[in-house]
Amino acid sequence: MEYILSTYNLSVSFDDKKVLNDINSRFKSNKITAIIGPSGCGKSTFLKTLNGMIYENSEAIVKGDVFFKDKEFFDLKIETVREKIGMLFQSPVPFPLSVYKNMEYALRYYGVKRKRREEIIIEKLKVTGLFDEVKDSLNKSALKLSGGQQQRLCIARALTIEPEILLLDEPCSALDVNNTLNIEKMLMKLKEKYTIIIVTHNLSQAKRIADETMFMLDGEVIEFSNTASIFNNPSDNRTKEYISGLFG
Template structure:
């Protein structure tokens, strides 16, 4: 059953076999970290983090600035590992694979997409932004164009940009740019999407639009959302983890975490930051 689904998707060349193998191995958790510690040189930023992220759900990470939630997120697609002096102990299994055994990090990152704090379109046309990764993966031009239209439609941008696909993305509004970046990430069909405060630079309307898209994507895809905005976590996340000083203090169903926090630190943070 699961295999048929994979076969009917049109995955990016090369990634298909690996993804299939990964899927067969894993259970209902997309991400499992065990005793994860992370350091930047001598400074410890994550302290024995044990976290299971369920498949097909939105999981939120909240906590004060500098609590390690962004580092945690960036460890999941090995972006942290590109920072000189970064060191990891303990294990991180993403889609069933220990990330330390990932040999081909480029293919791995295609299955774990990411959206950043601010929109970061590439300095090329709107269309090329969506199709670049496909082009580099050897997808044919006609097909690239189809996928681009599909993804831009999916993020609700097609009507706005279909007449200026060859124009600069920097003319678009911030919200439109971020949705373009989402379409760009979706084009390579990731199984997991990492969201690093994706709406922090956007107005409320664009934020809601983006949140609706995330909800629409969950189910087919696993989303991990880092946010400062507690009501955002409340609105869209199934489960929420509260982090402080590199530790996961509490991890529970979102509803429970906000209404009935078990740890006093969670209670204080939630109370101080809800309004």
């Protein structure tokens, strides 16, 4: 089994406050991994560390190592890290441009020729189930799309540069049930080609879509195993208490 992303003794502090403490983790290719845990346990900070965003914060003190495949982050250009490891946030952030210009933004940056840009844009909109919904309004503002459509647009936009990993931070928290199910179905398809790591407070969502689940508490990984084991037979009592709703 190839591990596409790994961390070794990873710690992150802000001033005197340690947010992540000696995290060792290995993520499998073409799987969905859910990261669960109560608010403030370090989930989002961990996700930002996995694509190098944390290094932009001058107040963050990062110790330990993050590896993409067999290469340590510091051996890679940050542009390469961002190209290979895409990240999306809780609220969709479409650019204040048309749907089409949102989709071609990164492609133009990387110098992809116009005809190929058009092919990629249609392909990724279809992959995310959005093409039929927006094919007649590609020149309209992306800000006029519904919340669920905006989130799928942001995912489609991230896919245009063919990352190998998608990091998602609570992508469904602001969506209704139908849009949440649309996103989940899309992610289940996307894992055939991409590795997906998703932070979620929705334990039912983790059970529905995740192959593996990581439980974090107070900046530490308490348990990291296949999802069925985590929810049906947790090895740590703190995991059992959390998934039982005793805290969180």
